[in-house]
Each structure stands twice: as structure tokens, then as C-alpha cells.
Amino acid sequence: MKISKKLIACFLTLMIVGTSVVGCSSKEESEATSSEAKTEDVLNDAEEEASTTDKVxxxxxxxxxxxxxxxxxxxxxxxxxxxxxxxxxxxxxxxxxxxxxxxxxxxxxxxxxxxxxxxxxxxxxxxxxxxxxxxxxxxxxxxxxxxxxxxxxxxxxxxxxxxxxxxxxxLTPVKEQMNLLTKLLPEAKKVAMLYSSSEVNSEIQVEMAKEAAKELGLETVDASVSNSNEIQQVVQSLVGKVDAIYAPTDNLIASGMQTVSLVAKPAGIPIICGESGMVDNGGLATYGIxxxxxxxxxxxxxxxxxxxxxxxxxxxxxxLSDSELSVLINGELAKELGITIPDEFKDQVK
Missing domain, CATH: 3.40.50.2300 (Response regulator)
Incomplete structure (x- = not known):
């Protein structure tokens, strides 16, 4: 069969067009795949960076x-x-x-x-x-x-x-705590320093308290303990001998304040404390942080x-700044001990 030149020309044209379309499609797919790969790499890099900066x-x-x-x-x-x-x-x-x-x-x-x-x-x-x-x-x-x-x-x-x-x-305002003692207990003359002999921080505060007490005309006596088992006995030894007890921010005494109060309260001995938690557990008052x-x-x-x-x-x-210091008084205990709270401290009664 004889094929005309015109028909052959049309056939070749169709082949060329088809090849071009396929070529373009392959190029677009390649470029898309490459773009997706680059995006994935960026995300992986970001995740890796996050894992190194978001430290626990x-x-x-x-x-x-x-x-x-x-x-x-x-x-x-x-x-x-x-x-x-x-x-x-x-x-x-x-x-x-x-x-x-x-x-x-x-x-x-x-x-x-x-x-x-x-x-x-x-x-x-x-x-x-x-x-x-x-x-x-x-x-x-x-x-x-x-x-x-x-x-x-x-x-x-x-x-x-x-x-x-x-x-x-x-560090608490020890001098101010001793001033508070004299204002709440104007008749007090002898004060026991109740603290743990094994705590450096307590020894520092007791020395400061002694110095302040001396300036205020108060006599002080040491009442140190070395462990919690000695607390009750040492406090008992103070009954009838002191007018008040000063307890600084001493960890041993703070954790044993209920024991201290168990002896001091019936004996009518008020306790001026280093911090508010001690007041909550049997102390009379504090001026602290x-x-x-x-x-x-x-x-x-x-x-x-x-x-x-x-x-x-x-x-x-x-x-802490001075503005973050405050007086706290156990009003119920003050009433039980027959202590009159001065007007300047009425707002600090709990």
C-alpha cells in the first residue's frame, strides 16, 4: 500500500508532540520530587535543632x-x-x-x-x-x-x-525580734536561747540575739540541744527559771515546735520565734520573712x-527586701497566756 508523503508528515508531527509532552511531564515531576525532598530535609533539620535546644x-x-x-x-x-x-x-x-x-x-x-x-x-x-x-x-x-x-x-x-x-x-531581723519580745512582754527579764548546737545558722542568730538582749537590759541563758530527743527535757529545765524563750530559725527546733509548746504553754512561757511556721505550731509571735x-x-x-x-x-x-518582712502574733495563745497585745500590733494578730 502506498502511503502519501502528507500522511507520513502528519504521523511524525504527532510523535514529536507526544514526546515533548512526556518530557515536560517528567521534568515537572522531577522538580516536584526534588522540592519535596528539600522540604523534608528542612523539617528534619528543624526537628533535630529543636531536640538539642529544648533541653530537659x-x-x-x-x-x-x-x-x-x-x-x-x-x-x-x-x-x-x-x-x-x-x-x-x-x-x-x-x-x-x-x-x-x-x-x-x-x-x-x-x-x-x-x-x-x-x-x-x-x-x-x-x-x-x-x-x-x-x-x-x-x-x-x-x-x-x-x-x-x-x-x-x-x-x-x-x-x-x-x-x-x-x-x-x-537571715531574719534578730534585733527587731528581740524588740518585739520586750513590747509584748514588758515584764520579761530573763530569756532562754533555745537552739541546736549543731547548726551554724542557729549559732549566728543566737549571738545576734544575745547582743540585742544586752542592749535591751535582758539576761539570757543558753538552752541548746543536739537532737530532737533532748528538746522536751531541755525546755522542762527552763520552767520557773525564765520569763520567755527565743527560738531562731533553727531546723531542729522548728520541726519540734509542738514538743516545745507542749511544755512551755502549760508553764506559761511565751516563745518568740524566727519564722511564722513556728508560730503556727505553738509560738507566740515573730517578725520574720x-x-x-x-x-x-x-x-x-x-x-x-x-x-x-x-x-x-x-x-x-x-x-528578701524589708518590705517583705512582717509581724505575726498568735492571738489565741496570747489570750490563754494573759498577754495584752499593744495597739500597734492589732493588725498582725492571727
Missing amino acids: FKIGVNQLVQHDALDASYQGFIDGLKEAGYEEGKNIKIDYQNAQGDQSNANTIATKFVNDKVDLILAIATPSAQAAANATKDIPILVTAVTDPASAKLVATNEAPGGNVSGTSD DYYNLGKLTAAQAVKIFEGTGTTAQMPIEY
Whole structure:
């Protein structure tokens, strides 16, 4: 069969057009595939970057003993972190340990945190802080509820710590507390200093209290204990010999305040305390700090460490401002003891 040149020309034209269409389609598919691959690479890179920047910080908490002040400090720390965007299960992991008032337990806990390679240690109370500082010179340590970190040999100076330890102090206005004693108990002449002989922070406060008492014309007697089992006996020995008891922010006494009150209250001996939790558990009054706010102040320091805007070496020990100090009086106990509350303190009666 004879095929005309015209027909062949048409056939060749159709083939050329078809090939061009297929070529264009393949090129578009190739370009699309390449684009998808690049997008996937970008997403993978972003995920990888997120996984390295969204770090979960491990925090080891070493609390000496359980009582209202230290518990409030810990809760303030947790809430302060949360307000700053650091939350358990999200970007922080907290290992909370309580030493139950035992120094050897505090040492064991500190060693555990070092072995676990935590990113930060929060030490609540002086003995726990000393345990942590002895366990590591590398892991950042923040202390709280420590009266004088420098005297406890935790830092070079409170203004410039110089090492891996910084934090907040719970130094209370001891002189003002003794002034409060004289205003609530104007007839008092002899005051017992009730404290633990094994706590550096307590010894510091007692010396300050003695100095203030001397200026106020008060006589003082020491009533120290070395463990909780001695509290009842030591307080009993004060009955009939003193007009009042002064108890600083001492962890052993704070955790045993109900025992102190069990003896002091029937004997008619009022107790001026270092902090509000002690008033809640049998003390007459205090002029002190808010430990919850102290914990939040410590949390702000932790955030600086996490975000790289501060270091323990350069971060000074911080204190609550005077505006955050307040008087608290146990009105019911005052009534039971026959104590008349001066008008200037009527608003501070609980």
C-alpha cells in the first residue's frame, strides 16, 4: 500500500508532540520530587535543632527536714520556675529527696545527685547545702534557707561567691525580734536561747540575739540541744527559771515546735520565734520573712543559670527586701497566756 508523503508528515508531527509532552511531564515531576525532598530535609533539620535546644534540665533537691518554713521555700521554688516557663514533665525533671534531719542522709543524697549528673542542685537548709558543696565543685548549687553562706564556708563571700554555690539567705531581723519580745512582754527579764548546737545558722542568730538582749537590759541563758530527743527535757529545765524563750530559725527546733509548746504553754512561757511556721505550731509571735517568697527568689536565680545569663560564681547571695518582712502574733495563745497585745500590733494578730 502506498502511503502519501502528507500522511507520513502528519504521523511524525504527532510523535514529536507526544514526546515533548512526556518530557515536560517528567521534568515537572522531577522538580516536584526534588522540592519535596528539600522540604523534608528542612523539617528534619528543624526537628533535630529543636531536640538539642529544648533541653530537659535535671534538678536534684536536697531538703534537710520537713517543716513549714522549708516546705514553703521548696514550693515557692517550684512555683517560681513554673511562672518562668519551667515545669515538671515539660522541660525540667525534679528529684526531690528529704534527709529527715540526718546529716549522713544529706551526704548520701548529695552523692546520688552527683552520680546522676543532675544539671542543678537545690539545697534547702545549711547542713544540706554543706553536703552538696562537699560532694561537687562542678555542678551548680543554689542554696536557700541558709542564714549566712559565707560563715558556713559555702562561698568565698556573700557578695561574690566565686565558685559553684550561690542562692538566697533567710537571715531574719534578730534585733527587731528581740524588740518585739520586750513590747509584748514588758515584764520579761530573763530569756532562754533555745537552739541546736549543731547548726551554724542557729549559732549566728543566737549571738545576734544575745547582743540585742544586752542592749535591751535582758539576761539570757543558753538552752541548746543536739537532737530532737533532748528538746522536751531541755525546755522542762527552763520552767520557773525564765520569763520567755527565743527560738531562731533553727531546723531542729522548728520541726519540734509542738514538743516545745507542749511544755512551755502549760508553764506559761511565751516563745518568740524566727519564722511564722513556728508560730503556727505553738509560738507566740515573730517578725520574720516569707519563706515561700524566698523560694521564688531562688527560682529566679535558677532561671538565669538555665538560660546562660548568670553563673553561681558571679551571682551574689540574695535577701528578701524589708518590705517583705512582717509581724505575726498568735492571738489565741496570747489570750490563754494573759498577754495584752499593744495597739500597734492589732493588725498582725492571727
